[in-house]
Amino acid sequence: MPEPDRPEDALPPRGALPPHRGLAEFQAVIEAIYGEKDRARGLEGTYMWFAEEVGELARALRRGDPENLRVEVSDVLAWLSTLASMAGVDLEEAARRYAEGCPRCDGTPCACDRGPGRA
């Protein structure tokens, strides 16, 4: 289902835009683009859009079209970034939790029976 704030047009061609240097910059860019609208919508409404995008990613995974997958992963990442911003979570700091391997067993690859947060 199309949603109002983030059009589902194809992504720009690779190399058309300067790459984000990292998650902190990505989060700042998403905040600059959507922060005002997201704050007006509120956390619960924004979470609903995030959940809908996750559903669209599920459909894209089922279809397997590479371009559609790129778009849907990008949308989920953008909505996750928005939620992190609204909740006061630094996305790069959150990702750093995995920098040294599995946060539970420190292994790379993970040696736990189940991955962290995947119970």
Ligand SMILES: [Zn+2]
């Ligand atoms: Zn582990």
